[in-house]
Amino acid sequence: MEERRQTIEYKFLRQNTHHPVPKKRFTFAIYLGLFHLAFMVLMGFFTKYNLGDGVSAGKNGSNLYAMFMDVHSMMFIGFGFLMTFLKRYGYGAVGLNFIIAAYVLEWSILIRGWLEAGIHGESDFTLDVKSLLVADFCAAAVLISFGAVIGKASLSQLIIMATFEVVIQGVNELIGLHYLKAYDVGESIYVHIFGAYFGLAVSKVLQGTKEIESTKESSHYHSDLFAMIGTIFLFLYWPSFNSAVAVDEGQTRAIVNTFLAITASCISTFIISLLVGKGRLNMVHIQNATLAGGVAVGAVADMQIEPFGAMIIGTVAGILSTLGFQFLTPRLNESFVHDTCGVNNLHGMPGLLSGIASAIVAATATRDKYNGNRLYTFYPSRVPSLNSTEFANLSLDATDFANGGLGRTAVMQGGYQLAAIGVTLAMAIIGGIITGYIMKLPIIEQIEDIEEMFDDEPNWLTPEDYSLKLTE
């Protein structure tokens, strides 16, 4: 009978003596539980349902819930599987992505709710489909940062990172949207730039470049196919990501532009990958750089950039991203900061490209291009101030523009877009460095042994075939 039980347990548990479990991991589980408990209590004090909004069909007949579901899929299937390319970190990719995203969803609902309530001078806030969507956007930033440090940070460290990043990202986006009034419908500045450079700053502080010695940071044939599940879902649903919060005709533009830009980056990636790969395609490029157009068009997706404009942005992004993966990352990994998934290439540089594009587009936006007063739907800060003669002459809709605007010129708006990039970079890098040092506090589990990097064995019970996979 005793022997029989052993057989049964053997099915699920493998003895794993190589990697002893540090005590700190248990302490961490307790902390995570306390955080979660605190979230529940806070949710009890501060939130109610928003019952008036329903499932929020937009004004133009779109379905917010369906778009939210697409974005939700990108977080869990898209990011989760994209990172399974690592041959021995598949559980970690999809599993740790799962817990980090779930944790961030809870925490960011609170943070975003408080920030929003704070602006309006209220003390509590309501939840509806849009709250959940915003939480998913916030999760995107953290999961991008996760991409920079995957395989090199302990679960405890990742949760610490998420805890701080949610707050800093939320504050940064508030500054950008509310104070600078820099628009970014697809979150290229506030999520992609922020997430990438926050993650890289953390990575720099955590390990620097020693992980370069690991032999486990590579893929297997089937792990690359799992990763393609992530790639394809990100590719498919990116138009929803960039258009979910767009309004009116901006939503159609955001869908069409994102579709064209990401398709263009797919094509330019294949071309460049073939050229730099000496005639052979490289899965790392196909899994990642193909998506750069979605990032790069983000900050201008709902603007009047014209279909060919979207294609140009996507094409440039695909080229830039592929070249980054091929030439930049190997060198940076070795000499300055290790970037496991190459988030600088997929999110960082294309995000910067998008931000710069948004400044140019804003600086050249005219009433002509936007069919007259529709300009102000997309650039409300360009509405003249209430008592100006310009305001009176425009005969604007009394309901929407009752309080007038800031009277910014096109060039001023372009400048504010650039300012938002600057602030975001500063917040991300400084925030990431501080967070990184907190993650290195000795009370938190560290991964210092190279053998423990990019390996599921230290964190997971593994099946019988796992040790064989390594020697394959």
Place this chain on the structure above:
Amino acid sequence: MEERRQTIEYKFLRQNTHHPVPKKRFTFAIYLGLFHLAFMVLMGFFTKYNLGDGVSAGKNGSNLYAMFMDVHSMMFIGFGFLMTFLKRYGYGAVGLNFIIAAYVLEWSILIRGWLEAGIHGESDFTLDVKSLLVADFCAAAVLISFGAVIGKASLSQLIIMATFEVVIQGVNELIGLHYLKAYDVGESIYVHIFGAYFGLAVSKVLQGTKEIESTKESSHYHSDLFAMIGTIFLFLYWPSFNSAVAVDEGQTRAIVNTFLAITASCISTFIISLLVGKGRLNMVHIQNATLAGGVAVGAVADMQIEPFGAMIIGTVAGILSTLGFQFLTPRLNESFVHDTCGVNNLHGMPGLLSGIASAIVAATATRDKYNGNRLYTFYPSRVPSLNSTEFANLSLDATDFANGGLGRTAVMQGGYQLAAIGVTLAMAIIGGIITGYIMKLPIIEQIEDIEEMFDDEPNWLTPEDYSLKLTE
């Protein structure tokens, strides 16, 4: 030429002499064909299109079709891939799930149509998107039961099980909803409790516990990753499952509550898995218990339980489910009833938790909590009877409440929720035992050899690398 053909056939067929095919399997194929033929004839006699309903935008602008598609994905991708964790039963998981679900969709459209028509004293019924959605809910019950017996029942037995379960499940849900008027928007009682205990009853009758000796009931590294595809899709679309048939503000509540509950169960599962796994995460928990919050919030998802209430339910469900997988299932498997996927932990116990929650919530529902008369939208049986003075005093909407109600008190409604659980448990267990004995009739193919369990080879033509996988 003859040799060449052999080469060609070799590509598709492997000689497989270990597992001879029993004659009964052919007989079964004929039966399945006859069933299907009968379904077509019956469909011809009894059904028409419901052309008035269109693609059914709900009153609050939601899109029934999109939510139906989410639920549909849960059945085929979610359940199908969730069960691929078995290292040698991947074809069976996704393939048998496919045929069982398809068979159930056809059969349940008829059964549900007849039951519905019967209530209204009609002889035929119409089909629209909602009919297909209801068929998917019914499929969920059968696929849950499949999870209890996967790897241990022949395809013939599974079809027999599906045939009976659809009828019994349909009758049970009719009793619960129509006669007891016990509400369950997310089908936690009528689908999850029912499916789990029906399946366990069948499993008990079929084999008892001898399958415990099999060495094949475990996972490989990549089979666990395939299973995570199922997990993530179930996680993503659960809000659609619980809210698809909810109405008005109840739909927003159902979305928000399910999102919060399932996220909470994800977090609590990771914590408990780490603790009970001596510091290591267990894929069995992550694949399953993370979803328990979706089940546990089901029966109260559209109710005024408040966001923190949803989180508490989800947290408790995740803990309960993980502990079940860790401590209860290994013991039950050995001593009482074998439960391949642990459906007791993911569907049974969280379903019971949900049912009990629904009784408590019903027993404490007040007009205050539901903004006055809106209470009766969610608890119509609490509408006072037509000629009572209470009814007159409430000045209810004449169209919706023209016939008055049953005049139940809150506590009475809570009691009826408990009654529905009791009836469901009885119907599931007795129905499952009877169905199990029918499945054991000697005219039906049985799986008696332990070597044939949890193995695709007896049922499928397998590729050349299949035999190697075992020894890996």
Place this chain on the structure above:
Amino acid sequence: MEERRQTIEYKFLRQNTHHPVPKKRFTFAIYLGLFHLAFMVLMGFFTKYNLGDGVSAGKNGSNLYAMFMDVHSMMFIGFGFLMTFLKRYGYGAVGLNFIIAAYVLEWSILIRGWLEAGIHGESDFTLDVKSLLVADFCAAAVLISFGAVIGKASLSQLIIMATFEVVIQGVNELIGLHYLKAYDVGESIYVHIFGAYFGLAVSKVLQGTKEIESTKESSHYHSDLFAMIGTIFLFLYWPSFNSAVAVDEGQTRAIVNTFLAITASCISTFIISLLVGKGRLNMVHIQNATLAGGVAVGAVADMQIEPFGAMIIGTVAGILSTLGFQFLTPRLNESFVHDTCGVNNLHGMPGLLSGIASAIVAATATRDKYNGNRLYTFYPSRVPSLNSTEFANLSLDATDFANGGLGRTAVMQGGYQLAAIGVTLAMAIIGGIITGYIMKLPIIEQIEDIEEMFDDEPNWLTPEDYSLKLTE
């Protein structure tokens, strides 16, 4: 330091001396870049946004965007993963599918835009969600053709094929819909028949049957599971494919009919697979023939065929397709034309079945069946001519039928449906043969060595475990 860099590069690159890269492949990359550049320029000259249409909620409350997303998923996840069944061509399946689909989306937006504009005597055209959906339909045709030649054509050849096929397919569909007025809501004639026979014609010209000697054209256990991801997504979203452009009550019918037909083909496939497999199921059948019902109901999906009619069509399609995979394809592969994915069985024959069904349904369509004047919504060419007495007697809606119709009888309409099949077959086969010969031009990279067929190594940088997979 130099040694360290070698280690790093080793992670991504494997020396691969077996398959030298031909120079033509680089030339091709340049060409592809030029094509893409040309598309951008042309897009700049000819397209604007359609800003009036929004995200296009249909009249009956459906959501075009959500359905478009479903169809979009079918192209990239569905087709991409369906073809990963090949044990050594997984990168090629999902990767080349990715670039071909992306390329076709760009090119077909232009071609379809020009054709549409040409009909209306306009010089430019607008883009909205429907344009993207139509581009996806066009991609389906090319991806079906890809299925016939996968593993045997170089990437250059595939792009050449796509370039010509998009034009010929577009012209053929224009002839069919605009001049012959033969209706085909689910694109069974214009996409499935066309794509299958175009691809087979190309395959015939390219290699004939010599690839039959390859030992690599078979599956592994896990590659079959990857393929099931494709199968299931195609199965799930087929109702969206067939109903996305349907109108009014036709959309409900298209959803219900496709759901029933594809479910029926799933069931009949399992039965026949079991019988012809001597009691064992064959993954090739399950991955493919299960979907034949979706194709076969396509051309009549929105018509009044009744639920049982849809089931009959699906059942027959499943049987036909399974028998084709079992008996026809092995013989054709050997003696006439090699069809890697068996597109004749999944798209060709079921497409023909659908076309014939559409002729019969059209020839028997009466005003009675369609509730009087609603007939003309689905068969507008049957509207009597403007000055006829029949036209006056019908008292048709002045807005929709202001110009009268062609006054076709039911039988005439049936004849035109058959004519469309004939024209499509002719265009596909002749177009495919010509395209095939163009693909064989010596300036384009050819795959002539059998060792290079069905193998990712010639086209991709492969990971360390790749060579081991072969010998497994």
